[in-house]
Amino acid sequence: MSNNNSETIENVSFSEEVTCRHGGETLTACYQCGTCASSCPVARLDSRFNPREVIKLALLGEKDELMSGDSIWLCTSCFNCQERCPQNVEIAELIYALRNIAIQAGNSPTIYADFGSALVDEGRIVQISKFVEKKREEYGLPPLKPVNLETINKILHATAFTKPEKKEASQ
């Protein structure tokens, strides 16, 4: 997969590419104390993800490793790390920034491509099943309003959202 369609910034280090992006600004404040790692519920369970290591790799400019691996997609956005970081590094936001770079470069897990397609085509990430509708009724929740696809597509268009391409290697 090439970077033909993405805005690659020439002659700029990867850490600068991250810091000039929304959410990535606080990257260089990290001094690797590891509070994020010990705060992270995912890192405990899955050795592929460790927020401290994600930041270290970004600081060292290991773009390929971050972009091609699974790690940045495993964050659940619980914000524990961000809440406790003594340097106010916006870790969860930073991971979003990394994901955005990855998507622009055409690297995203299949499921994200599916979400994207569903959003464009149906206005929702997840289809609402009969089961869900029934459960809502049971819990006394109002029925979901129909989606105004036209409005959603206007927003998507205005924010330059395009269907993410499927990562070829992914299943």
Add this chain to the structure above:
Amino acid sequence: MEQSKVGVFISDCGKQLSEIIDFDALTNFIKTVPEIALIARGSEFWRGNGLQAIIDAIKSGKINRVVVAESITKISDVNIAQAVQDAGLNPYLVEVIDIKDHCAWPHRAMPREATEKAKAMILSAIERAKLLEPIEKLEFPALKSALVIGAGIAGMQTAVDLADLGFEVNLIEKAPFLGGLSARVGRFFPTDDCAICIQPPASDVKTITHTSRKCVYRSGFSEIPNLNILTNSTVIAVEGVPGNYKVTLETKPRYVIADRCVACDKCVEVCPVETPDEYNANLTNRKAIYMNVPAVHPQVYVIDEDACKFHECAKCVSICPSNAIDLNQKTEQVTLNVGSIVIATGFREFDSSKIKEYHYDEYPDVITNLELARMIDGFGPTGGEIIRPSDGQPAKKIVFIQCAGSRDRRYSPYCSSICCMISLKNASLIKETNPDAEVYICYIDIRTTGREHEYYYERARELGIKFVKGRPTEVYNDEDKGKLIVDVEDALLHRFLDLEADLVVLATALIPAEGTQELAELLGIELEADGFFKEYNSKLRPTETKQRGIFLCGGATFPRDAPNASLHAHSAAMKATKFMTSGKIVKDLRTAEVNDEYCGDCEFCPVTCPYGAISLQPTSEGHFVARVNDLLCEGCGVCVGTCPLNAIELKHSKPNQMTAQMNALLSINGTSKPLVLAFCCQECGHTAVDSSGMAKMEYPANIRIIKVPCAGIVQVNQILEAFKAGAQGVMIVGCKSDGCHYEVGSIKAEKKIDLAKVLLKEYGIEPERLEIFRMVYIEGKQFAEAAKMMTERVTKLSQIKLMGDS
């Protein structure tokens, strides 16, 4: 004013300058200038026969203004001014210029142009000299007495130094006993000796001279006749001026008469009241009448007002064998007159309960390093045993957490600098007496930067202390196990650890002492953004404040270990001595003065002055005018540059003097290039010109230098005047914005340049004719390059056409 008779002394620096500059032409030119009483040529005028010639001319009454064209002006200035004063003339009626480094050397490739520039430079100096006015010195008596606030290790050392040097010293302490933090921490690193050891007075009253260090109580410290120690005391008001402060103190009652108490402990035995012992981290109780620990100073009990039942009980009064207890003592106020004040109020631990995830206020077994130090102290509440405060059982597993609040943007962003060593010390002391204890230190970085400190770290590893690289996210309480769990990632192992602990010790951030802000307000001195007292300049004027007469030492300026606090204390004593020793304060009056007629109600100068030297005073006509405090004014002129009404000026750099210089410099060109006037600040800007000349860097002779006290003095109208007087380009050369010798001058100048550029555009003058440059002494090359660049830039533009020009 007396008719000026200018003596012009031109040096060829041992004939080297006459190879470049045509000295005959120069002399002939000077002869045409009015009010010249004497022209002398020589090899050098800053010493020897040359200097004598200046002195003789003054003494004979032939001249009353001196212009010297020399080299290395920064040195010769001082010599010449001193000689002029000794000869009976005011030393500020002298103008010294450097025709070597500012003219002959940089323009040696074009001797004819150099000669013309030298003429302009000397003319400018003469015109300035004619307008110079005598400047007097401020002189008033200073008391040879000091107040030292805070009796921790720093305050005590400063007090001993000053007392040894013969000053009357008042040492005051807020607590009932001396020692501050140093008394509580028990031991010091890296020597592990007692914290409360001090260097005793040099000359003992009993003719015994102590040389080795001593515990405070046996140091003879309290017996120094010119040292007055006041405990339980705080400063409540300060009036007066440097050299003569009137300080009001409030002394809380001790209820025990010091002269009578024999420290027999009988009062403590009968006292029925028990109250938590705050000094000992509330790990135990003490009586309402108490001493912190046995070996404190003074050896006099104190009654805790909040706990004592006073006359309801009074058992101590009846048992005291020496009638020392007086329950009717009242708070007293004392007024002291002192020449200088030394602040030694120290620092304290940050409130760790703010870090919610460490549960300091919830779990009794989470403690701080200072609380641990009380346990380690044999005099402490546990007699040296390390216990779990929750159940009193021995603590076998101990986990230290470093940077609890330090290096944390939410609390204290700075590194508290000594906590790594404090934890290494406490951990080692535990391991030494209790080798079976399991001790972990969780750290981000271990910082052991002092002498012997790395060795101390090495010894800690030898003792078996375990190090985990990681900052724990949380301390949990495992109720089933009855243990605390420290949740941390060891980054080196890539492994998550749940460390079990009986005791968790927080290496808390160290922050300014309580009351720091209030004391700063009382004394009118500045604090750093982190809340510690601000030193005047950490490199050259440590322990000083901008208020002459008020000094700082020890942890009041930043967390310090004992060796550093001690060093700092001796420095503060030295500075206070320098200030008071002659018994008078002398300050030259090269200061700002206000023209009341023009000054009106705005607050620009008081706000801008970096020294707080300007205040607004009401007039009888119901408005406010600015007043300059000559003692605080440093004569930079930032106020002059700020005043919108030209109502304030410097005595040594008046607008008419500057205009005359400017016109003179621009009245002669002699080069084929357009004239560029460079306003150079006397600090970095002018010295960069010096260094470019000294290094024989070349730049064109159309560059004309006018020295100003600070770039901040330059006014927009002066820039416009320069263009009117014939400058085709104007440079402002000042210090780096964060290195301005007067703090804000360079930044203010930059803003003014922006404004001036807008105005220039309005007048049809290209804004690029004006530029600001910032450099330091060693950047002579930058000056030469800037000069060339500006010359090229204005050469490309056509001659300025001003309105009214034909």
